[in-house]
Amino acid sequence: MSLDPATLAPHVDPDWTEALVLELRLRDVPGDVIGDVLTEIETHVLDSGTTAQDAFGDATRYAEQVAETAARPTPDDPRDMVPYALGAAGFVAALNGLGAWVTSGALTLTVGILAVVVVVVVTPFVLQRYGTPLLRFLVTGSPLRASLVVMAPMVPTVVLVLLGRAWEVATLPAAPVTLGGAAVALAAVVLARRRPTLEDPVVAPGGDREAALAAARRETGRLTLVTTGVQAAIAVLAVVGVVLLSR
Incomplete structure (x- = not known):
């Protein structure tokens, strides 16, 4: 089984995907939520024919928006x-x-x-x-x-x-x-x-x-x-x- 998140969005610019996943990880967004987000982005890109950059904007800023509702920070122990x-x-x-x-x-x-x-x-x-x-x-x-x-x-x-x-x-x-x-x-x-x-x-x-x-x-x-x-x-x-x- 591949652990590369990019495999969930093969039609999205790899650099955009990498920036998105990195920011989501830094903001403590769970892995299953990241999987949902990537799948939704892949589907939208295929259906609309647009790029992720055009549809969702800057990857880091979009990750910030997702994290506002999806992040589950783990307290440092x-x-x-x-x-x-x-x-x-x-x-x-x-x-x-x-x-x-x-x-x-x-x-x-x-x-x-x-x-x-x-x-x-x-x-x-x-x-x-x-x-x-x-x-x-x-x-x-x-x-x-x-x-x-x-x-x-x-x-x-x-x-x-x-x-x-x-x-x-x-x-x-x-x-x-x-x-x-x-x-x-x-x-x-x-x-x-x-x-x-x-x-x-x-x-x-x-x-x-x-x-x-x-x-x-x-x-x-x-x-x-x-x-x-x-x-x-x-x-x-x-x-x-x-x-x-x-x-």
Whole structure:
């Protein structure tokens, strides 16, 4: 089953459809309602012979009109971000601990490391609170602006790491830190998987929502697997680099 909303309106300009669906998503319009809207637009375009732009005007403005009556905003629940915050903190701890484990056997806990932990723990909650305006800002701007915005948080983080690496807080055995961090990260993954699903696929009127939901979950699972694999690969490369540099 295709999860591409454009398949519900094949005779509508894809760029117009993409702008419409994006704005509807940003305004918390449910997937089944989006499916209804796309089907109605497709039918009107075929019957009238006009374009969606001529019939409904600007896609973003039309999405605003639809959202006034169809949107069902979901309140932000900070508990949804707890697994991601814990997982990120555990990953940082495991990565730093593993690097120290294979070199000296002891991890020197610095202010820089603590700063990174604070940043990765806070980030999910910030994204939850300001994710929608940030996403709108990114997708409506140039690729250069998007790249600068994404990279912006890295600059103060790197500065904190560089400034704080000379401030030692404690020396810890690397093995327990590594294993404990890995256990926390794994527990966070399990906890995140047990949270209520956030998938809300676009479904045509009368469509099989359960099948669409299952397909969306499979797609999310594949994306999670790929992301986890990339993170693990980066961690391995980082540890190898630390080992080589320490020789």
